[in-house]
Amino acid sequence: GAGVSQSPRYKVAKRGQDVALRCDPISGHVSLFWYQQALGQGPEFLTYFQNEAQLDKSGLPSDRFFAERPEGSVSTLKIQRTQQEDSAVYLCASSSDRYSNQPQHFGDGTRLSIL
Amino acid sequence: RKEVEQDPGPFNVPEGATVAFNCTYSNSASQSFFWYRQDCRKEPKLLMSVYSSGNEDGRFTAQLNRASQYISLLIRDSKLSDSATYLCVVRADRGSTLGRLYFGRGTQLTVWP
Numbered sequence: 001g002a003g004v005s006q007s008p009r010y011k012v013a014k015r016g017q018d019v020a021l022r023c024d025p026i027s028g029h030v031s032l033f034w035y036q037q038a039l040g041q042g043p044e045f046l047t048y049f050q051n052e053a054q055l056d057k058s059g060l061p062s063d064r065f066f067a068e069r070p071e072g073s074v075s076t077l078k079i080q081r082t083q084q085e086d087s088a089v090y091l092c093a094s095s096s097d098r099y100s101n102q103p104q105h106f107g108d109g110t111r112l113s114i115l
Numbered sequence: 116r117k118e119v120e121q122d123p124g125p126f127n128v129p130e131g132a133t134v135a136f137n138c139t140y141s142n143s144a145s146q147s148f149f150w151y152r153q154d155c156r157k158e159p160k161l162l163m164s165v166y167s168s169g170n171e172d173g174r175f176t177a178q179l180n181r182a183s184q185y186i187s188l189l190i191r192d193s194k195l196s197d198s199a200t201y202l203c204v205v206r207a208d209r210g211s212t213l214g215r216l217y218f219g220r221g222t223q224l225t226v227w228p
Contacts, residue, residue, distance in 0.1 A: 031214060040123070042202050042218030043159065056211055091158060095214070103149075104216060106158035 002026065004107035006092050012113045013082050021077045021110045023092030032075050033104060034067055035091040043091055049075060050097075082114045118142060121203045121219030128193055128226055136188045136222045138203030147206035148179055150188050152199045153221065159202055162188075193226045200224070 005024040013019050025032050030051055035043035036059075045059040051072035060067070064082075069075040079086055089111050093104035121138040128134050140148075148165035163170065165177040165186055176189040186203055203219035 033215070035216075035218075040220065042119070042121075042220045043216070044218070045215050048215065056215070058211075093216075103161045104214075106160070108158050111156075 004092055004094050004105050006090075006107035006110050008110060009108065010111045010113075012115065014115050015082060015084060017082055018078065018080045019082055019112065021079075021090050021112070023075045023077070023094075023107060025073065025075070025092070025094030026105055027073075028096070029094035029105075030072075030097045031095045031104075032069060033093045033095075034075070034077050035093065036061075037089040037091055037109070039088070046077070046090075079112075082112075084114050087112055087114045117219075118217035119203050119205050119219040121222055123220050123222060125223040125225060128224070130193055130195060130226055130228055132193045132226075133189065133191045134193060134224065135190075136201055136203070136224075138186050138219045140184050140186065140203075140205045140217070142205065142207075142217075143181075143184060144209065145205045146208035148177075148186050149204040149206065149216075150175075150177060150186075151202040151204050151218075153202055154199050159218075162201070190224075193224075195226050195228060198224055198226045 032049040034046040037043040048056040049069040064080045066078045089109040091109045093106045095104045096102045150162040151159040152162045153159045169178045174191045178187045200221040202221045205217045207215040
């Protein structure tokens with residue numbers, strides 16, 4: 001497809017389990033962002049990649065959160081030892097590059113529920 | 116204090132009504148501003164950019180007041196299909212946060228027949 005693709009669409013996990021969320025950006029897009037959206041709130045920045053380089057991870061809430069984009073295309077957000085407060089929608093967005101004014105295109109998100 | 120403050124509403128208006136949303140931002144160095152629309156359980160989608168001189172796209176008008184650090188969105192002749200959450204967004208334009216989007220919490224709009 002032409003858009004940003006995320007999987008799984010829904011994920012339910014027990015507290016303490018590890019989860020991995022996948023993002024497939026628009027082909028050729030250099031910039032990739034992860035955001036976390038809690039219920040009733042706007043998305044909050046987590047981390048940013050330019051190609052395979054993670055240039056900003058200042059938004060990651062704890063060291064349980066880890067993201068990678070090893071080949072500069074698909075990205076994975078991993079959450080270790082999940083907690084209930086990790087329940088949220090995780091959105092991935094890509095753009096052609098962060099220096100231009102090109103808009104960020106969002107995927108449908110992964111809705112994560114921690115029991 | 117959040118980067119972008121926005122009244123969450125909800126706003127409930129009849130079809131054909133005019134409705135306005137406002138937000139304020141805290142970083143006076145911000146350069147790029149947007150309104151995004153988010154339908155229930157869907158991803159945010161760009162509605163329109165906001166320019167200093169104000170801009171219009173059909174029934175939608177966006178305004179920016181840099182002195183007051185205030186952004187607005189006006190929707191005229193509301194349609195049922197306008198029902199959604201409207202997110203005020205500021206883009207970081209310099210430094211290590213270049214490209215990062217800062218979102219308000221969103222204003223929920225319901226248009227009823």
